[in-house]
Amino acid sequence: MSQWENYLQENFDRFLQELLDFLRIPSVSALPEHAQDVQRAAEWTAKRLQSAGLEKVQVLSTGGHPVVYGEWLHAKGKPTVMIYGHFDTQPADPLELWTHPPFEPTIEGDRIYARGATDDKGNLLIPIVAVEALLQTEKALPVNIKFLLEGQEEIGSPQIPDFVAEHRDLLACDFIYSADGSLWGENQPAIYISMRGICALQIDVQGPKHDLHSGAYGGTVQNPIHALVQLLVSMRGPDGRITVEGFYENVLPMTREDQEKMAAIPFDEEAFKKEIGVDELFGEPEYTPWERIGVRPTLELNGIWGGFQGEGTKTIIPSEAHAKITCRLVPNQDPRKVLDCIEAHIIKNRPKGVRINIQKGGAYAKPYAVPMDHPAVQAAHRVFEELYGVAPYYVRGGGSIPICSTFLDELQAHTVTFCFGLPDEQAHAPNEFFRLSSFRKGQKAYVLLLKHLGAANG
Secondary structure, eight states: OOHHHHHHHHTHHHHHHHHHHHHTSOOBTTOGGGHHHHHHHHHHHHHHHHHHTOEEEEEEOOSSSOEEEEEEOOOTTSOEEEEEEEOOBOOOOOGGGOSSOTTSOEEETTEEESTTIIIIIHHHHHHHHHHHHHHHHHSSOSSEEEEEEESOGGGTOTTHHHHHHHTHHHHOOSEEEEOSSBOSBTTBOEEEEEEOEEEEEEEEEEOSSSOEEHHHHTTTSOOHHHHHHHHHHTTBOTTSOBOSTTTTTTOOOOOHHHHHHHHTSOOOHHHHHHHHTOSSOOSOTTSOHHHHHHTOOOOEEEEEEESOOSSSOOOEEOSEEEEEEEEEEOTTOOHHHHHHHHHHHHHHTOOTTOEEEEEEEEEEEOOEEOOTTOHHHHHHHHHHHHHHSSOOEEEEESSOOHHHHHHHHHHOOOEEEOOOBOTTSOTTSTTOEEEHHHHHHHHHHHHHHHHHHHHHTO
């Protein structure tokens, strides 16, 4: 066993106690009353980077919740790798569904239960520990390292894009590994090579200046709810294909390699339907469910309201109606252009007799993808295969991680997920947990990753 492996093994109990201390900080970024706790988590993280041997460690202001930066840049001629993660957490509500208090971490068997255990404090601490092990045993790192750890990911990182743009020189790197995310399964690693982008809008339809008696006025004025429904129906065909002109204009066709990689991921349609409680799946018939999730854009109604909502009957023509829409976007789509296409469609198809207001905003992120042959992807592949004995799945995620496109735009550096949470660990839900076996395995994985990167660039 190598010196660094001995170090990790001998100090595991200390690392675990540190994680427990970290998890006791209720760093809930969404709640103003916890702003000082987010600051406290930032200071804890900074001290932990310093004790690991990182240099120039700083807690930096963003105009919102802070970020923590640290570096070790003494590997001459080697690449500079940035490691990203976040120390803020989701709120713990509903508290009554927790078996243990969310900020009093509890170990049961191989699991540590606490808010933030898997998302993202357990995963964030792993690369810090790995760097410490190398610096303590080998007195150097095989590559140059920077850490950027933030305290506002769970509220959409509102100040982070401007922060990254303003600190390009400080954050300059060759590529980035994200310690935020999850594997496919306990014995099956995965590398997420793309994430969908997102854009949002609200449609407000205004008819008469107030609700009208449906008997006295019915048949003489346009009903805003009817008008809204007519407009919404015009946006999507019965097969799920979006009918907004220009919506698919920049969508790239799937390559044969894309199809092969996605087909290699097992999909149990019956289990999937049972899990979500539907009798049949829906969507563009020429694409598989995985392809619809990973490489096809969507336009979804998230909410619709207007008129009388109470029990019984109220015979009115409502004065207004509203709908909220979000679109998940795939690489090469521009969120602004997609919103412009939808706005043009609404104007073109506006029903007579109503006024329409369009509010663009809310959720917004560019799509992101990293080439499968990127050196950072291939290094992660080799480590995962060495540790798990199987090749990782190459997954195109359906969700959005805005920071990835920010890093690419501002630093010209790709981000690769390299993290050890698992999908069943109830992130964002009551009784969130993280496996101690993953905490241990991840430490070894990060050491191997850094060594692979150093050897490949020697």
